[in-house]
Amino acid sequence: MPLHRIPVTADLIRGALDLETTPDGGLVPHRLPPRARARNTDPQLAAVEVQPSGVRLAFRTRATEVELEVRPTTRVYAAAPPRPPALYDLLVDGTLTAQSAATGGDTLTVDMTTGATELTPGPPGTVRFTGLPARLKDVEIWLPYAQKTELRALRTDAPVEPAAASGRKRWLHHGSSISHGTDAASPTAVWPAVAASLGGVDLLNLGFGGSAMLDPFTARAIRDTPADLITLKVGINIVNADAMRMRAFGPAVHGFLDTIRDGHPDTPILLISPIHCPIHETTPGPGALDLPAFAAGTLRFLATGDPGEAAKGRLTLVTIREALERIVTQRAAEGDKLAYLNGLDLYGPDDKDLPLPDDLHPDTATHRRMGERFAERVWGRDGSLEGF
Template identity: 85%
Template sequence: MPSYTTPVTAELIRGALDLEPTPAGGLVPHRLPARARAQNTDPQLAAVEAQPSGVRLAFRTRATDIELAVLPTTRVYVAAPPRPPAYHDLLVDGELVAQAAATGGDTLTVDMSTGVTELTPGPPGAVRFTGLPGHLKNVEIWLPYAQRTELRTLRTDAPVEPATPSTRPLWLHHGSSISHGTDAASPTAIWPAVAARLAGVDLLNLGFGGSAMLDPFTARAIRDTPADLITLKIGINIVNADAMRMRAFGPAVHGFLDTIRDGHPSTPIVLISPIHCPIHETTPGPGALDTEAFTEGRLRFLATGDPTEAARGRLTLVTIREALERIAGERTREDPQLTYLDGRDLYGPNDTDLPLPDALHPDTETHRRMGERFAEGVLRKEGWGDW
């Protein structure tokens, strides 16, 4: 049994912008700083920024038995098909060797038809990995991307020390639920993690499910965070929330980029438009749950807007791509470090062998394909990482 107990401290955590202490002596990783969280009024963003997509513990040890004490918060959706287990991924010297779900924890029950939520407290739990090699090794534990996790202690059968500080380039990525990881099988299977691993770069994932809305406080968080490469995948959330019209969208994109440039005057930025999503290509939002499919136990989404209103400034994926390409073209005259990537280069209309299962989010295989294409077409092409 483990005989060494190590508190989880900031020195062991990568991929978070803030760590919130809890009354029990644990830490909750956040992907937005406290000042940004204080300015946010949206419960959706508050929930997803506390889900640790891309956050991992990194340390060195000879331990063969590792147990991480946690208090997870598991989401359960009323009348929806059961969600797959929320895995923690264990990497040894960069290779995935084990996966496990935590025991215990709180349960948040969500009624998607009404928006009502109910929190049921539960006991603390743990996630355990055994039978690991006994040599000195670099260990990473990637946390579940859609499960709020309070970190408490590491229990091991050998001492633990923080990982050697990384010298790899830091890639900061911001996007929607697709970047957050929705419907990928595990935290290292999300497309930004796939791309980062292939290229040998460190990932800071600011993909926020349903919440890539060009919020000024998110731009300021990116502005104030060191990064060697910044990518911004913008559009799908604004369309499926019907959050803006073209009159507001263009200036908001410019303002978002201006704010980031205040802190990153020469950092390469890639502006990425949405991937192919048939329901929203020419039909505006708002997006909605397909209630007929839901009653049959299937989760699907649909677009409810009027396609004829796109001519009057209501946003679709087609018009957003046109706007983003135009904005990037205009800005690159004075900003050669800004480039544009059509999201359909990652997943496009020709990828008919991998349809979006819920009409909105990619599955694990599609995440893999997107990550491979981004690694090859952007990170490798531009010389980022260790090839």
């Protein structure tokens, strides 16, 4: 049976805050709105906010065959160990049913030692799924979390309509590369996606690799976005970049929260401190690529700061956790509907059976453990946000 070409429209897309129309009619999802992007001056954030972690197509259909025409941008790291193909996850009625990688697309080659990049254009490609059940069903296609993706068209063997509103609570999460998904095997294996599935909530993932920096424009984007629960996982990027001292960090956290509260006066907010990361527990940043390990074919990171300077206000994960707990205690006493979750409760020093492969990012099994622990502590056994 021939497939029907269906344009990808905004009503088919979940998990994005903006959709950029390309000159030939494609759509590129963004996880920050235009005003925030206009305020940004950092190429790292510009690169990662357009990577669609948590973004998915959602529709109802009887189709047994679905193709998604895309133009992905695949990142290749020069001289680094090869990475597996970026996967698209297809869910039928909420259950992961199939996975596939795209053909075609552009290639961005990155030199991790210098930061230099080179873009090689390529043709559009296709992601194909077959053998789906012929009954009427809800289908979601989750896009690769670290691959900029231009959506061009659906091709199916039966009509498609946008998925009905789920009525589920909307969870807005903001964090670092760990929340973005780094080193998870696929988009639904990222820990916030795992937790969202277990809690039956609708995820908006604003995890930005290397870029959870308490930027005011990110706070304004959160302020202006409807949500039933907001979680903020703060600290690791600020340490890796050696971006602040304690004098600036505390007021910056308060300012970030105050801005969000302007639009969410009563929404529960959970402030989450960093998970265990041995290189930065008591050693300040900046973080760096371990060049000898890299030359030997292993991707690993290290901390280059002086532990003795923590007493002078340089930030470590230990001092950041202490500061965040103080801030939550103070604001909660003032009546703010704010709670604290120690990141060590998601992944801590006792989790020695799952070491961080590059000394910074969790693997798929650790993402799963973190998502399960978050769900247990935050959703509660009855899914009622019992922590609030």
